[in-house]
Amino acid sequence: DPQFARSVKPGDVLIAGRNFGVGSSREQAAQALKLLGITAIVARSFAGIFYRNSINLGLPAFISHEVDRVAAGDAVKMDIDAATLTLAETGATVRCEPLPDFLLDMVRDGGLVPHLEKKLRGGRPAA
Numbered sequence: 707d708p709q710f711a712r713s714v715k716p717g718d719v720l721i722a723g724r725n726f727g728v729g730s731s732r733e734q735a736a737q738a739l740k741l742l743g744i745t746a747i748v749a750r751s752f753a754g755i756f757y758r759n760s761i762n763l764g765l766p767a768f769i770s771h772e773v774d775r776v777a778a779g780d781a782v783k784m785d786i787d788a789a790t791l792t793l794a795e796t797g798a799t800v801r802c803e804p805l806p807d808f809l810l811d812m813v814r815d816g817g818l819v820p821h822l823e824k825k826l827r828g829g830r831p832a833a
Contacts, residue, residue: 722773749767770802
């Protein structure tokens with residue numbers, strides 16, 4: 707979509723199909739989405755390197771086999787802890803595969819580097 711970067715707003719959730727991020731072996735692909743304000747990505751499946759880069763940058767990436775229930779422009783609310791996406795218009799819930807607790811902790815801390823820094827400080831937040 708040539709208008710994607712112009713139309714995306716902070717807080718948006720990116721919904722994608724199969725093998726999202728294929729060919730994106732550098733972390734800048736996920737970083738660009740995060741800088742645009744994307745708060746989560748929900749896809750049928752992910753390219754492995756893109757998926758890990760997203761998590762490492764603190765951008766949650768969820769797998770869902772129900773993504774076809776969401777249409778372009780639908781207003782949604784993502785619950786990262788519950789791994790669910792709720793369609794605002796109908797209240798329907800799209801289930802996602804939950805992130806393991808250790809990855810969820812990394813995302814909450816802002817990504818791999820802030821997570822490791824926090825662990826090295828004994829679990830204390832940055833000053």
